[in-house]
Amino acid sequence: MSAPTPAGGTGLRGRVGGYAGLLLVVLLVAIPLYWILISSLKERPDIYTVPVSWFPDPVTGANYSTVGTGVAFTDYLRNSVVITATLTVVQVALGVLSAFALAFLRFPGRTAVLLFVIGSLMVPNQITVISNYALVAQLGWRNTFAGIIVPLAGVAFGTFLMRNHFLSLPREIIEAAEMDAAGPLRMLWRVVLPMSWPTLIAFTLITIVNEWNQYLWPLLIADDASVAPLPVGLAQLQDTQGLTNWGPVLAGTVLTMLPILVIFLALQRHMIKGLTAGAVKG
Amino acid sequence: MAAVTFEAATRSFPQSDRPAVDSLDLEIGDGEFVVVVGPSGCGKSTSLRMLAGLEPVSSGRVLIDGVDVTGRRARDRDVAMVFQSYALYPSMTAGENMAFALRNLGVGAAEIRARVAEAARILQLEDLLDRKPARMSGGQRQRVAMGRAIVRDPKVFCMDEPLSNLDAKLRVSTRAEIAALQKRLGTTTVYVTHDQTEAMTMGDRVVVLRDGRVQQIGTPTELYERPVNTFVAGFIGSPSINLVDGVPVREGRAVVAGSLQVPVPPSGAGLGSVTVGLRPEGVDVGDGPTGDGRLVARVLRVERTGAEIFALVQPVGLSDGVKYRGDHLVVRLDKRLAVEEGAELSLRVHVDEALLFDGDGDALR
Numbered sequence: 174m175s176a177p178t179p180a181g182g183t184g185l186r187g188r189v190g191g192y193a194g195l196l197l198v199v200l201l202v203a204i205p206l207y208w209i210l211i212s213s214l215k216e217r218p219d220i221y222t223v224p225v226s227w228f229p230d231p232v233t234g235a236n237y238s239t240v241g242t243g244v245a246f247t248d249y250l251r252n253s254v255v256i257t258a259t260l261t262v263v264q265v266a267l268g269v270l271s272a273f274a275l276a277f278l279r280f281p282g283r284t285a286v287l288l289f290v291i292g293s294l295m296v297p298n299q300i301t302v303i304s305n306y307a308l309v310a311q312l313g314w315r316n317t318f319a320g321i322i323v324p325l326a327g328v329a330f331g332t333f334l335m336r337n338h339f340l341s342l343p344r345e346i347i348e349a350a351e352m353d354a355a356g357p358l359r360m361l362w363r364v365v366l367p368m369s370w371p372t373l374i375a376f377t378l379i380t381i382v383n384e385w386n387q388y389l390w391p392l393l394i395a396d397d398a399s400v401a402p403l404p405v406g407l408a409q410l411q412d413t414q415g416l417t418n419w420g421p422v423l424a425g426t427v428l429t430m431l432p433i434l435v436i437f438l439a440l441q442r443h444m445i446k447g448l449t450a451g452a453v454k455g
Numbered sequence: 456m457a458a459v460t461f462e463a464a465t466r467s468f469p470q471s472d473r474p475a476v477d478s479l480d481l482e483i484g485d486g487e488f489v490v491v492v493g494p495s496g497c498g499k500s501t502s503l504r505m506l507a508g509l510e511p512v513s514s515g516r517v518l519i520d521g522v523d524v525t526g527r528r529a530r531d532r533d534v535a536m537v538f539q540s541y542a543l544y545p546s547m548t549a550g551e552n553m554a555f556a557l558r559n560l561g562v563g564a565a566e567i568r569a570r571v572a573e574a575a576r577i578l579q580l581e582d583l584l585d586r587k588p589a590r591m592s593g594g595q596r597q598r599v600a601m602g603r604a605i606v607r608d609p610k611v612f613c614m615d616e617p618l619s620n621l622d623a624k625l626r627v628s629t630r631a632e633i634a635a636l637q638k639r640l641g642t643t644t645v646y647v648t649h650d651q652t653e654a655m656t657m658g659d660r661v662v663v664l665r666d667g668r669v670q671q672i673g674t675p676t677e678l679y680e681r682p683v684n685t686f687v688a689g690f691i692g693s694p695s696i697n698l699v700d701g702v703p704v705r706e707g708r709a710v711v712a713g714s715l716q717v718p719v720p721p722s723g724a725g726l727g728s729v730t731v732g733l734r735p736e737g738v739d740v741g742d743g744p745t746g747d748g749r750l751v752a753r754v755l756r757v758e759r760t761g762a763e764i765f766a767l768v769q770p771v772g773l774s775d776g777v778k779y780r781g782d783h784l785v786v787r788l789d790k791r792l793a794v795e796e797g798a799e800l801s802l803r804v805h806v807d808e809a810l811l812f813d814g815d816g817d818a819l820r
């Protein structure tokens with residue numbers, strides 16, 4: 174561990190300042206989340222009271238039951254799971270395989286492919302939406318899972334992230350595997366991936382969160398609860414009664430966040446460093 | 456088991472103006488232990504990696520058992536490598552590390568178990584087979600890396616400074632173990648090191664490289680006693696040979712000092728001055744039979760290793776124009792000798808062991 178401060182300890186003031194900064198950031202992140210949580214537990218009039226009340230009183234589950242009855246919550250949840258799971262599996266698989274090829278396999282045009290991947294990172298999604306929509310409509314994929322999933326399955330970021338990670342692995346281990354006659358898939362599975370779990374898990378988490386929160390594209394393609402994911406469903410919750418009823422919306426938001434939170438907590442303890450320990454150097 | 460041949464093998468890296476390895480010619484016999492030695496950056500690793508198939512050959516050829524393998528992939532060459540960093544697979548136990556290549560080659564499970572057990576027995580790794588590299592000492596990792604090479608029973612072993620991560624003591628014992636193991640297995644081995652002691656003690660033959668070019672290939676004794684140039688003379692031997700430049704030649708004798716004259720061989724006839732090399736152990740102290748050269752020197756410093764004494768001395772009475780490299784000569788003395796700093800020593804030089812080089816540093820024979 175090294176801090177960017179001279180040896181001999183920081184001054185008390187510096188330390189206090191540091192913690193104050195940390196606290197500020199934590200508050201910036203935590204207060205909105207806390208607000209969502211307590212508001213979802215408040216009765217409708219309490220949400221709008223001034224001055225604000227920081228504790229729901231009385232606590233009510235009414236908003237949550239409104240979510241269940243107001244919209245087809247379970248349908249949206251199912252759709253979200255289907256879309257996110259498929260996209261995550263596809264993107265992680267594609268990302269890892271393409272990154273492996275770009276990092277370790279020699280083939281003509283490798284640099285061109287890499288530049289193409291990086292280039293595609295620079296194109297904002299919004300630009301491709303219209304042409305994608307036209308294509309999907311032409312294929313008759315409107316209001317289908319395929320229509321939602323296929324155009325989102327591109328993976329430039331993951332390719333880039335994983336390739337850079339692969340290149341940072343000790344070169345001699347890869348060469349050792351080459352000399353040990355490991356084919357590409359075996360090398361990937363037995364040698365490269367076991368040294369890459371933290372990065373891969375981070376990549377997976379980013380993908381899950383990203384796909385779980387997809388809004389614009391599904392909104393354009395999905396017409397009803399048969400394929401629309403949660404964010405689209407939540408938006409419907411917002412204007413079912415003409416004016417926004419924040420209680421159920423926030424309850425729906427909490428319910429939408431929950432699965433991601435669980436996944437994050439489950440995966441984050443695997444994001445540890447040191448998987449190459451003992452591999453190289455004495 | 457196999458013979459290895461480098462035929463003008465050259466490797467140039469795109470950005471650099473001179474090749475990392477420049478037309479390497481080397482014949483390695485079946486079962487031979489050849490050590491490649493040289494200072495850092497001279498192209499040792501690159502040569503080895505060309506043989507292993509990890510580095511492309513820019514021009515020339517590499518042959519194993521007479522078969523041109525220049526264009527072949529590493530995995531198809533039947534060569535095993537021990538890396539300087541060991542490069543163990545961190546997620547696998549020692550046993551799995553050793554078995555990995557065999558699994559990839561489709562060897563049967565029973566056979567794999569037998570071969571890993573045999574390698575573990577030879578290398579005394581039996582208790583470590585289920586342990587992962589992170590929980591091993593440097594020496595244990597080194598042995599696993601050796602094990603990974605020997606279970607394959609390859610045609611050639613390539614070893615790139617496999618001992619450089621070990622502490623001095625372990626290095627000496629492991630050195631002997633590797634040499635003995637190689638003799639027992641009889642596998643052709645190319646061993647890279649920058650340590651001249653390893654080169655001298657382990658190799659059947661030693662290749663000295665400098666700036667990508669072979670300087671000399673020979674047995675350790677040949678390199679020590681008949682180096683082809685001042686570079687090899689200076690590189691082999693510890694402490695280094697004393698090189699004395701600008702020694703005038705008179706009547707066929709190189710006159711270091713009035714009392715120290717070395718006969719110049721016929722190939723040096725006509726040279727005005729030569730370089731004389733004197734090994735630190737090529738001198739005795741005190742009077743003795745005539746016929747030897749004599750030199751008087753003042754002691755600057757005394758280094759005692761326990762078994763011997765190295766005296767850093769400044770000779771007096773040298774001929775005009777004679778200059779020695781460094782600011783002193785090193786002589787090895789009997790540990791029983793009482794030498795004091797500042798004292799004057801009367802040295803007897805074994806003139807027949809002195810080495811002579813011309814102005815370009817090439818040996819005169």
Ligand SMILES: Nc1ncnc2c1ncn2[C@@H]1O[C@H](COP(=O)(O)OP(=O)(O)OP(=O)(O)O)[C@@H](O)[C@H]1O
Pocket residue numbers: 468469470471475493494495496497498499500501502649
């Ligand atoms: N990938 C590379 N790209 C460019 N130049 C390289 C590369 N690898 C090695 N070289 C150069 O080739 C020369 C020989 O390198 P090599 O690794 O063979 O040296 P070495 O004898 O093994 O040295 P050391 O004892 O330090 O390991 C060096 O001058 C080095 O700078």
Ligand SMILES: [Mg+2]
Pocket residue numbers: 499500501615
């Ligand atoms: Mg090297």
